Amino acid sequence: VSIDNKEGALQLNQYKLLDNIGQGSYGIVKLVYNEEDETHYAMKILSKKKLMKKAGVFGRMIPGKKGSANPLAKVYREIALLKKLDHPNVVKLVEVLDDPDEDNLYLVFELVQRGEILQVPTDKPLDEETARKNFRDIVMGVEYLHYQRIVHRDIKPSNLLVDSDGRIKIADLGVSTELRACGELLSGPTGTPAFAAPETTMPGVHYSGTLCDIWSMGVTLYCLVTGRIPWDGTGSTIGVQAAIRNEPLKFPEKPVISKDLRDLISRMLNKNPLERITLSEIKEHIWLTN
Numbered sequence: 369v370s371i372d373n374k375e376g377a378l379q380l381n382q383y384k385l386l387d388n389i390g391q392g393s394y395g396i397v398k399l400v401y402n403e404e405d406e407t408h409y410a411m412k413i414l415s416k417k418k419l420m421k422k423a424g425v426f427g428r429m430i431p432g433k434k435g436s437a438n439p440l441a442k443v444y445r446e447i448a449l450l451k452k453l454d455h456p457n458v459v460k461l462v463e464v465l466d467d468p469d470e471d472n473l474y475l476v477f478e479l480v481q482r483g484e485i486l487q488v489p490t491d492k493p494l495d496e497e498t499a500r501k502n503f504r505d506i507v508m509g510v511e512y513l514h515y516q517r518i519v520h521r522d523i524k525p526s527n528l529l530v531d532s533d534g535r536i537k538i539a540d541l542g543v544s545t546e547l548r549a550c551g552e553l554l555s556g557p558t559g560t561p562a563f564a565a566p567e568t569t570m571p572g573v574h575y576s577g578t579l580c581d582i583w584s585m586g587v588t589l590y591c592l593v594t595g596r597i598p599w600d601g602t603g604s605t606i607g608v609q610a611a612i613r614n615e616p617l618k619f620p621e622k623p624v625i626s627k628d629l630r631d632l633i634s635r636m637l638n639k640n641p642l643e644r645i646t647l648s649e650i651k652e653h654i655w656l657t658n
């Protein structure tokens with residue numbers, strides 16, 4: 369990876385780095401221009417040190433442990449997984465730039481022109497017709513991921529990108545977990561608290577990753593049509609987790625949400641994962657088939 373500073377813009381191999389277009393706990397996403405194919409891309413810049421900490425390795429082998437298992441092995445496995453994915457409603461990873469001597473890892477994605485679907489909170493939520501079109505794409509994208517035995521674990525509006533033709537692509541599989549062959553039970557909190565299912569906040573409880581994605585899709589759909597999150601528990605993580613576990617779902621007076629949509633969202637936000645609506649039932653729901 370050669371980095372040089374042509375006319376002030378940072379250059380990485382054939383990519384000219386331009387504006388910052390995304391920011392999150394993961395790092396940053398930059399608009400880049402590929403001089404070879406004269407095309408813009410989105411480049412996600414990750415720090416290997418940060419990834420190792422998240423992967424639970426403290427950057428050096430535990431003394432006495434045999435072998436030199438690469439602490440980034442998990443990360444490289446996830447990236448290999450990402451490269452295999454190919455679906456119109458999932459962001460496309462096209463290239464990974466990795467300089468062994470450098471801390472940064474560069475993931476180059478196809479640019480999804482219009483960016484995030486919605487900032488939450490907003491006083492301009494989507495109308496139901498638009499939300500229905502977008503939600504159909506989200507369902508297809510999640511169905512594809514679950515079919516590939518991947519749970520996303522962080523579905524939320526900022527991870528839903530709108531393409532130039534108005535179609536939705538799901539992004540940030542970074543925290544996704546390839547379902548272990550031995551079934552899909554997971555434990556511990558992940559993703560974003562306001563979008564996390566109640567069962568992920570119970571210590572020691574094992575839960576189904578796919579049913580958690582359904583919950584997050586429900587919170588996301590609620591956001592798209594109301595412009596707000598359903599439970600905000602005065603902003604603290606503990607507060608929002610308690611609210612999610614104990615407070616019933618409430619819809620605001622305005623904007624008015626149709627009976628069918630309220631029914632669908634309520635079934636996705638069933639606090640009991642075993643009673644929660646499944647993906648195939650969502651696809652049959654009257655609000656989506658209307």
Ligand SMILES: COc1ccc(C(=O)/C=C\Nc2cc(OC)c(C(=O)O)cc2Cl)cc1
Pocket residue numbers: 389390392394397410412459477478479480481482483484529538539540541542
């Ligand atoms: C206004 O125009 C805009 C056009 C595109 C964007 C944009 O792309 C933003 C984030 N992008 C991404 C984030 C990801 O994770 C968090 C991942 C991933 O890790 O899968 C991939 C992508 Cl692409 C923003 C504004």
